[in-house]
Amino acid sequence: MTGRDKGADIAPLGPSPIIILVRPQLAENIGSVARAMGNGGLFHLRLVAPRDGWPQQRAWRSASGADRILEEAEVFETVDEAIADLHHVMATCPRPRHIIKSVMTARGGACELHSIINRGLKAGILFGPERSGLDNEDMARADSWIRYPLNPDFMSLNLSQAVMIMAYEWWMQNEMTPIKTFVTNETHVATKGELENFMAHLIRELDKSGFLRNEQKKPGMVRNLRHFFQRGEVTEQELRTLHGVVAELAKMGQSS
Amino acid sequence: MTGRDKGADIAPLGPSPIIILVRPQLAENIGSVARAMGNGGLFHLRLVAPRDGWPQQRAWRSASGADRILEEAEVFETVDEAIADLHHVMATCPRPRHIIKSVMTARGGACELHSIINRGLKAGILFGPERSGLDNEDMARADSWIRYPLNPDFMSLNLSQAVMIMAYEWWMQNEMTPIKTFVTNETHVATKGELENFMAHLIRELDKSGFLRNEQKKPGMVRNLRHFFQRGEVTEQELRTLHGVVAELAKMGQSS
Structure with a gap:
């Protein structure tokens, strides 16, 4: 991740699924959908009878720079026309319906979409209208449904939030960022030798100050300090600062 | 998932992390944040100097029924006051910064939050203000940062979308829904015997009609039909409908 942020310039990274908004009501929502699509690397938007x-x-105002997605959006009068050139259609389905159909989570759907797209299809x-969702005829056009696992007591999902979750899962399927990293920038994680060097400095000064005068308790106290300073990774730069802190406090102690 | 949808009644499912909006600007966004929190099972909202x-x-209007979260929101003047009783603080950080810190993905953060909360902490x-994000003093209060893996060319994320992704990942950590299921409702997936019974019926009628008159090609044609009817799971109810379709077409063929 480079931190670049040039919304006006977003461009397709490769083939990706088409987001089809069926009878969307509010232009603001269409703009927010485009923004969410850009976030997750989806670039193809179709609108059925907005x-x-x-x-x-108003759509451009809420798109926060995802203008290209809106400019290239295609408009159709019916769902059948909007899907005529597609090989596979999924439909988001917030509530269980009494129909025989494959149902996937957003993660499962994103995984299957990558597999379909990678086959060149x-x-x-x-995605249905804000209030009512997709109707039964729309749903019957889909190969499979996507139902998000979310709090069953509060499933009311904003249209652009629904697209955001799909776009996020689409992106995450190819994401290699480790789930946890330690950013050290110009410095590096301290070696055990560097840490030991600091511990020796600290203990020397604490010895001088008399803090460790109880010879029986001293080993345990030193061990406790070691446990604290080893709890998280410490960098070489931070150790230099800590050396400075110890030296400064020790000097102050001497002059008082 | 039960499909219940009674926003006014959403209640905590157990301890969960507190969402802290730092100097939020628009009340509409605070409402949308509450809605996203409800979707993902997060119920504790704090506001720092809205x-x-x-x-x-206006917050209530955009919360779509997540009223209880707004009603119980706590307001603080400073970040320090808002976090004083917490044991662990994470901060969302859209852009890399030149600071030494643990950085996690949303998924990694959600995993760690469950582990922290399960320890009773x-x-x-x-989450920072809409335009500027968290400032350096705010960021220094956090134990670790969360940075979403998203399209680096278009990172501009709406505040409620940012909360939605965290809430979604929080929910997903405990979610047991299989990524793909086949909903059959009252019927069941057909057994191979039931499928064979239908194939026999189809072949019998096709034999009568003369469609399979080329004895040399017949085995291959039958195999191809088998491949098609076995491609996806078929239910017993659908087989009954297909029996009806075959019988009806055959009858029509005889009368013509």
């Missing part, structure tokens, strides 16, 4: 027509300036995901 | 004061009616996650 309620207030298209284009709508075109895939799309249907 | 720009327009608190409470704000209190944890919180800091």
Whole structure:
């Protein structure tokens, strides 16, 4: 991750599934959807019969720079037209319905989408209108459904949040960032020798100050200090600062 | 997942991390954050110096029923006050900074938060103001940072989307839903015997119709039909419908 942030310039990283908004109501939501798509590396947007027509300036205002996705959005009158050139269609389905169908989590869906796209096929995901969701005819056009595992007591999901979760899972499938790293920038994690060097300095000064005068308790006290200083990784740069802190405090002690 | 949807009634499912919005600007965003929290099973919201004061009616309008989270939100003047009773603090950090710190993905952070909470400790996650993000003093209060792996060319993430991803990953850590299932409702996946029974019916009628009259090609044609009907799981109910379709078409063929 490079931290670049040039929304106006976002471009497809390769083939990706098409996000199809069916009868979306609010242009603001279409813009927020485009922003979420850009975040997760999805670039192809189709709109089926947007309620207030298209284009709508309000969409650009809420897209925060994901303009290219909106400019290249394709508009269709029906779901059938919007999916005619696709090989595989998934539909988001917030509630269980009494129909026989494969149902996947967002993670499972993202995994399958990568596999479909990697075979050179075109895939799309249907998202329904804000209030009502997809109707039964729309749902019957899908090969499989995606239902997010979320709090069953509060499933009401904003349209752009629903797209965000899919886009995030799409991105995560190819993400190699380790789940935990330690950023040290110009310095490095201290070696045990560097740490020992600091511990020796600290103990020497504590000895001088009389803090470790109880010879019987001294080994345990030193061990406790070691446990503290070894708890997390410490960098060479931080050890230099700590050397300075010890030296400074020791000097102050001498002059008082 | 039960499909219940009673936002007014959402209640904590157990201890969970506290979402801390630092100097949030727009009340609408605070409401959207509450909604995203409810979706992912997070219930504790703290606000540090909200720009327009608190409470704000506009927050309730965008919360879509996550009212209880807003009603129980606690307001503080400083980050230090907001985190004083916590044992562990994470901070979301959209861009790399030149500081020595543990950095986790959203998934890694959610995993660690479960482990911290399960030890009976209190944890919180800091989210910065919409435009500027957390400042350096805020970031220095955190034990570790969370940086989402997302499209590096378009990292601009809406505040409630950022909370949504954390809430989603928090929920997913304990989620047992298989990534792919096949919903059959009242019927069941057909046994091979039931499928064979249908194939026999189909072949019998095709034989009568003359479709399989080329004895040399017949075994291959039958195998191809078998491959098609076995591609996905088929249910007993669907086989009954297909029996009906075959019988009806055969009857039509006889009468013509």
